[in-house]
Amino acid sequence: MTVQNYRKPERPQAAPQAQRGRGAALRPDGRFLDWQRGDFDDGWPGEDEGSEGKLRTELLVDRAKTVITSNTSPDVGFNRSINPYRGCEHGCIYCFARPSHAYLDLSPGLDFETKLFWKPEAASLLRRELARPGYRCEPIALGINTDAWQPVERRTGLTRQILQVMVETRxxxxxxxxxxxxxxxxxxxxxxxxxxxxxxxxxITTLDDDLARRLEPRAARPARRLETLRRLSDAGIPVGVLCAPLIPALNDHELEAVLEAAHAHGAETAGYVLLRLPYELKELFAEWLQRHAPGKARHVMSLLAAMRGGKANDARFGHRMRGEGVYAELYRQRLHRTSERLGLNRHRRVLDSGLFRPPAVDAPPKAPSPQMDLF
Structure with a gap:
């Protein structure tokens, strides 16, 4: 059953107001629910008309049986990944993982950044998977859907536990x-x-603090991320920069500046991803544009559609990350020429899978048996 929207024309509803530190202002229902909620004016003040409540982050347990996920996408440079968390407190309004919260019957809007799921047994599950006799070592990507070092990681230490297994097993x-x-x-x-x-x-999405604060309310400041690049590089850790997402008419003009700043702080490689708006994310991002950049909203969506075959999103492999058309080709050339000038992407790093050593895993206890031992 779908609840129809209803508004009294003589009393229009106020536009949704985002809370400080949160990216989304909406809580749309997931697309898999049997019902959908809609606006209904009953004459009483709503949450946006005087409520002083502050949304707090809830940390819920995800009882996973495995932690390594496989994929066959030709658009990414890995086929195995580990995501310690579902949902992300960074609150980035553009996050392509937001629609995944619908699988939990939760909203890809505010629920995605306030109702987080973690896998407390992730490290032990990983050890068991790596110890299987048939396991073949290939690089694993850590924290792809949602950030493995989001704020809640300070409390759980879950990502560090996973890294400790990686160190142990090489x-x-x-x-x-x-x-x-x-x-x-x-x-x-x-x-x-x-x-x-x-x-x-x-x-690094932008070097503009004000834009970053609105796009990514709980992520590190751009200058702080550059400092992190420097510290990792100084420690001998190979680092690169991902300009993601590129949003036409909003941050795409910063591409060269981001690459130059990252290179100056130790980045060796660089890439970009065009804004993706799958499922509910289209509505969430469009609402964000109307609140934060109303004068650019139509232009942004128009340029995006020009690179997505006339639609807000194109899920086809080979197109979803880069788009197509004149603007998409311009982005590609700008990245290539700037990288060539700065000396980025000169070498493609191939991680070593030959040093892997399976972990020692305690055997599970035997179930009691009525059969007596022979000796």
Missing amino acids: HPVSMITKSALIERDIDLLADLARDNLVQVMLS
């Missing part, structure tokens, strides 16, 4: 983050780097 691992908290784990990352077992990418 397993190659790559990662993308926009958090300065990764500096906490420089000791482990430097250990892996000595054997060519790690690659770190810092995501």
